[in-house]
Amino acid sequence: MKNVLAFKPLPADQLDRIRALHRVTVADPKVAPDAFYAALPEAHGLIGASTPIDAALLAKAPKLEVVSSVSVGVDNYDQAELRRRGILLCHTPGVLDETVADTIFGLLIATSRRFVELSNLVREGKWQNIGEDLFGDDVHGKTLGLIGFGRIGQAIARRAALGFGMRVLYHARRPVDLAAAAPDLQGKATHTPLEQLLPQSDFVVAMLPLSDATRGMVDAKFLAAMKRGAIFINGGRGPTVSEPDLLAALDSGHLRAAGLDVFTKEPLPFDSPLRTHPRVTPLPHIGSATHETRHAMAELATTNLLQALAGERPTAVFDTSAA
Numbered sequence: 001m002k003n004v005l006a007f008k009p010l011p012a013d014q015l016d017r018i019r020a021l022h023r024v025t026v027a028d029p030k031v032a033p034d035a036f037y038a039a040l041p042e043a044h045g046l047i048g049a050s051t052p053i054d055a056a057l058l059a060k061a062p063k064l065e066v067v068s069s070v071s072v073g074v075d076n077y078d079q080a081e082l083r084r085r086g087i088l089l090c091h092t093p094g095v096l097d098e099t100v101a102d103t104i105f106g107l108l109i110a111t112s113r114r115f116v117e118l119s120n121l122v123r124e125g126k127w128q129n130i131g132e133d134l135f136g137d138d139v140h141g142k143t144l145g146l147i148g149f150g151r152i153g154q155a156i157a158r159r160a161a162l163g164f165g166m167r168v169l170y171h172a173r174r175p176v177d178l179a180a181a182a183p184d185l186q187g188k189a190t191h192t193p194l195e196q197l198l199p200q201s202d203f204v205v206a207m208l209p210l211s212d213a214t215r216g217m218v219d220a221k222f223l224a225a226m227k228r229g230a231i232f233i234n235g236g237r238g239p240t241v242s243e244p245d246l247l248a249a250l251d252s253g254h255l256r257a258a259g260l261d262v263f264t265k266e267p268l269p270f271d272s273p274l275r276t277h278p279r280v281t282p283l284p285h286i287g288s289a290t291h292e293t294r295h296a297m298a299e300l301a302t303t304n305l306l307q308a309l310a311g312e313r314p315t316a317v318f319d320t321s322a323a
């Protein structure tokens, strides 16, 4: 029997799976720091999400064998330190792709058709004639530029190309072998250099992991290269975008709107201009937040944890060798 520290609450059925084999403490360091730090020195496994796990914290956990994240993105963890210590890092790729792609498509439609602004008109009792000044723009038939074309990017491309008749261009460091990875997208998504993708796209969606290479990638130069009147959506990680540069591009009228599920600082600070900007649709990082998908993520994270603690190779280990 080993010691597991859940740093976020887990669904009851997944906690039961762990409790059948191990001792479990549930303590979120932001909510119950005393209980969390009391359990840390004896913990063999950590499971949870959205909490930075840095070298100082890891130093207080000498027995740790595995960190199992209920997320696909693992930028919150000190990967180099985990690798140095030989601690496995596990995550939840694949099970959330369709749900996140739905969220991103919701943002495409909400921004282009001005859902929030027009819904507020109704709520405020200001619905009169809907004249040209309140019209939106079509989504179907337009050009989508995807920055990041991994599991989730491809699920977004599928909706765009097969459902909405959009032309799909994508940027990633390497072209994807569509015949092997996504045969249904063959001939429907084109690997395109950034400098050609940006001026052609009516919508640019960033679906990037956060790394040294992607931090600040969407900056003034990137935004200036976008087509005038285009819409920018960020579903990856906040720090891949320079928020001041994005605000400047919106305020100058160069960009028509932005849809943002992720921010440099989360929760979004109350004084952030992005919170109330009339042409920004902000969401509270809910890409994967459905009952079904959050449960599937917790289930995969639990499986990863139990496999690691049993000395087996977990289903979804994140490769920290590049850290």
Ligand SMILES: NC(=O)C1=CN([C@@H]2O[C@H](COP(=O)(O)OP(=O)(O)OC[C@H]3O[C@@H](n4cnc5c(N)ncnc54)[C@H](OP(=O)(O)O)[C@@H]3O)[C@@H](O)[C@H]2O)C=CC1
Residues within 6 Å of the ligand: 072, 073, 074, 093, 094, 096, 100, 147, 148, 149, 150, 151, 152, 153, 171, 172, 173, 174, 175, 207, 208, 209, 210, 211, 213, 214, 235, 236, 237, 261, 262, 285, 286, 287, 288
């Ligand atoms: N908003 C939300 O709730 C959610 C957000 N996310 C975020 O989305 C990210 C992507 O998830 P997923 O699709 O599963 O990840 P994948 O690893 O499958 O895809 C990542 C993509 O980004 C590309 N990429 C990586 N680095 C660069 C770079 N420097 N320049 C250009 N392209 C790059 C990769 O291609 P290549 O390596 O060839 O460059 C690949 O196409 C997660 O890491 C997470 O941060 C995930 C889930 C939910």
Ligand SMILES: O=CC(=O)O
Residues within 6 Å of the ligand: 070, 071, 072, 073, 074, 096, 287, 288
């Ligand atoms: O942002 C969410 C994730 O799974 O990564």
